Amino acid sequence: DTAVSQTPKYLVTQMGNDKSIKCEQNLGHDTMYWYKQDSKKFLKIMFSYNNKELIINETVPNRFSPKSPDKAHLNLHINSLELGDSAVYFCASSQGVAGEAETQYFGPGTRLLVL
Amino acid sequence: KQEVTQIPAALSVPEGENLVLNCSFTDSAIYNLQWFRQDPGKGLTSLLLIQSSQREQTSGRLNASLDKSSGRSTLYIAASQPGDSATYLCAVGEGDKLTFGKGITLSVRP
Numbered sequence: 001d002t003a004v005s006q007t008p009k010y011l012v013t014q015m016g017n018d019k020s021i022k023c024e025q026n027l028g029h030d031t032m033y034w035y036k037q038d039s040k041k042f043l044k045i046m047f048s049y050n051n052k053e054l055i056i057n058e059t060v061p062n063r064f065s066p067k068s069p070d071k072a073h074l075n076l077h078i079n080s081l082e083l084g085d086s087a088v089y090f091c092a093s094s095q096g097v098a099g100e101a102e103t104q105y106f107g108p109g110t111r112l113l114v115l
Numbered sequence: 116k117q118e119v120t121q122i123p124a125a126l127s128v129p130e131g132e133n134l135v136l137n138c139s140f141t142d143s144a145i146y147n148l149q150w151f152r153q154d155p156g157k158g159l160t161s162l163l164l165i166q167s168s169q170r171e172q173t174s175g176r177l178n179a180s181l182d183k184s185s186g187r188s189t190l191y192i193a194a195s196q197p198g199d200s201a202t203y204l205c206a207v208g209e210g211d212k213l214t215f216g217k218g219i220t221l222s223v224r225p
Contacts, residue, residue, distance in 0.1 A: 004158075031211060043159075043204065043215040056212055090158060094211075103149065104213065106159040 003027050004107035006091050012113045013081060021076045021110045023091030031055070032074035033092040033104065034066060043090070049074050086114045117142045119207050121216035128195055129224050136190040136219050138205030143183045147208040150179050150190050152201045153218065159204065163190070195223045 004025045013019055025032060033056075034046040048056040052068040063079045078085060091107040118141045128134055138148070147166045151159040163172045163179040165188070171180040178191040192199060202220045206213040 033211075040217070041202070042217055045212055045214075048211045050211070058212075092159075102147075103161045103164050105161065106151075108158045109156075 004091055004093055004105050006089075006107040006110050008110060009108065010111050010113075012115065014115055015081055015083060017081050018077070018079045019081060019112070020078070021089055021091075021112075023074050023076070023107060025072055025091075025093040025105070025107075027093055027095070027105060028072075029093040029095045029105075030071060031094045032068065032071075033094075034074065034076050035090040035092060035106075037088040037090060037109070039087070047074075047076075081114045083114050086112055088112070117145075117207055117209060117214045119205060119214050119216040121203075121205055121219050123219065124217065125220045125222070127222040127224060130195060130197060132195050132223075133191070133193050134195055134221075136192070136203050136205075136221070138188040138190070138216055140186045140188075140205075140207045140214075142207075142209075143186050145183065145207050145209055148179075148181050148188050149206045149208060149213065150177075150188075151204045151206060153204060154201045162203075192221075195221075197223045197225050199223050 007022045031050045033048045037043045046060045047066045049068045065077045068074045088109045092104040094102045094104045120139045149164045150162045165172045165181040176193040181188045202218040204218040205216045
């Protein structure tokens, strides 16, 4: 069983479109994250949620809107896609209370290409 | 603002060598430090987590050390194997937030 899963694995779309990436974890974790890995392989946190509540928002454009319907899911919706949004997006989860950094478990990534 | 540096960006060694991967960070007020492995086209796998109160952690052939005062961590890989070829990322934990280095791409030659 996959612990942290993301769909789709690949996403190719035109500039200006709106798209969503889904993430699910079956580990029973309380905290979930979205990271962006750019073309230079630099990995940077975007958001974290704890029990469906936003904890971290790292100055991400408001075209990016995370949504957590329950603590096992954290979806990422992106409006008006731009060329610079092309990257690999990773979802991750960790157990425990917000503020207590623990081991994070990563999904396989979603490779987004904006044309 | 925390900055995490990993040098060199790439490393190639013959099989069987013991090797050390270095990580440095600028702000020593951290909760923990984690080492991850990333295989090409794949997600990250957590290797070791060192809490700020600890000095080192070991798992199999891997040993990670942490010196908060000097802002450094090392990942020691014993008896390297071709299967160890991957990118190794160091990440500093501050609360829930991880700040990553750019990684070291390791190639172990048979």
